[in-house]
Amino acid sequence: MQRIGVFSTLAIAGVIAVTAQARGEEHLLVNVFPGPQHLALYVAKDKGLFAKRGLSVDVEFTPTSKAQRDALADGRVQIAQAAVDNAVAMVESAKKDVVIVSGGSNGMLSLFVRPEVKSYDDIRGKAVVVDAPDTAYALVLYKMLALKGVKRSEYDLFQGGDCMRRLNGIRSDPKNAAVLLNFPCTVLAEREGFKNWGSAAEALGAYQADGAFVMREWAQQHKETLVSYLQSIVEALRWASRPENRAETAAIVAKYLKVAPDVAEKSVEGALGSHGGLDKDARLNTDGFRNLLQLRAEMIGGLPDIRPEKYLALR
Numbered sequence: 001m002q003r004i005g006v007f008s009t010l011a012i013a014g015v016i017a018v019t020a021q022a023r024g025e026e027h028l029l030v031n032v033f034p035g036p037q038h039l040a041l042y043v044a045k046d047k048g049l050f051a052k053r054g055l056s057v058d059v060e061f062t063p064t065s066k067a068q069r070d071a072l073a074d075g076r077v078q079i080a081q082a083a084v085d086n087a088v089a090m091v092e093s094a095k096k097d098v099v100i101v102s103g104g105s106n107g108m109l110s111l112f113v114r115p116e117v118k119s120y121d122d123i124r125g126k127a128v129v130v131d132a133p134d135t136a137y138a139l140v141l142y143k144m145l146a147l148k149g150v151k152r153s154e155y156d157l158f159q160g161g162d163c164m165r166r167l168n169g170i171r172s173d174p175k176n177a178a179v180l181l182n183f184p185c186t187v188l189a190e191r192e193g194f195k196n197w198g199s200a201a202e203a204l205g206a207y208q209a210d211g212a213f214v215m216r217e218w219a220q221q222h223k224e225t226l227v228s229y230l231q232s233i234v235e236a237l238r239w240a241s242r243p244e245n246r247a248e249t250a251a252i253v254a255k256y257l258k259v260a261p262d263v264a265e266k267s268v269e270g271a272l273g274s275h276g277g278l279d280k281d282a283r284l285n286t287d288g289f290r291n292l293l294q295l296r297a298e299m300i301g302g303l304p305d306i307r308p309e310k311y312l313a314l315r
Contacts, residue, residue, distance in 0.1 A: 044236035083136035087213035103284035107209025108277035126177035129169035183267035208288035
């Protein structure tokens with residue numbers, strides 16, 4: 001399984017000699033979905049890792065992937081961290097010049113169904129809950145169901161949004177039979193009696209879910225800033241991965257996500273534990289990204305060129 005540090009492959013980090021003090025503090029607005037997949041962002045902000053590199057970073061939570069894509073394209077936010085299939089969608093569907101600059105995680109996704117759903121046959125004629133119908137985890141869900149013989153034409157869609165909105169979708173209406181969830185919603189769903197039918201990683205294998213992406217023009221104009229940001233993320237990941245820092249990491253996650261301490265602890269374990277879903281040093285899993293592109297081509301088409309380099313090269 002090949003993993004690459006996307007931005008480092010551009011040989012930019014090695015030639016930058018400008019210090020944070022020399023260029024002054026720069027403000028960044030980073031837009032993410034709430035979840036432990038972005039714990040390095042929370043840790044870097046909380047522990048002053050951005051500040052020591054001359055960055056002032058604010059974190060904004062998005063309700064939906066569409067809202068996030070629009071905010072990035074409009075220039076209101078500088079960095080988006082979410083399912084990188086959204087970056088591919090911006091390039092292919094919206095014709096926006098976007099580049100993926102880091103990995104993130106495999107999504108830590110699991111398929112949940114309502115308690116009364118006993119088999120995959122029970123999903124037919126009902127609805128599944130998604131964020132957006134044509135990107136990222138919706139495509140993963142369609143594929144997982146197809147592998148069990150349930151065709152896309154055999155169920156409806158209910159558009160939710162982030163994981164809490166998707167969880168609310170399956171809570172609120174018995175017609176909504178299934179949903180893909182990640183932490184912390186997986187913990188809550190299990191406690192409420194929804195059934196976990198397995199992970200996307202087990203069903204599909206390598207898959208690059210989360211990552212960071214930016215407008216290409218912004219990246220070209222702010223190379224030092226972007227490198228400093230990614231250095232902070234990597235440092236935060238390494239700090240959080242140390243066993244002696246696990247409890248403090250969970251406390252930071254609980255603060256940002258506004259969840260109970262035990263929910264944060266389980267979420268951090270899902271991200272950083274022995275079977276954790278976070279990418280080491282935020283390196284992109286190129287096998288997983290290639291599988292993402294193949295899945296997108298299979299599910300909705302429109303990808304005549306599925307070379308990963310198209311979405312990763314700064315130039």
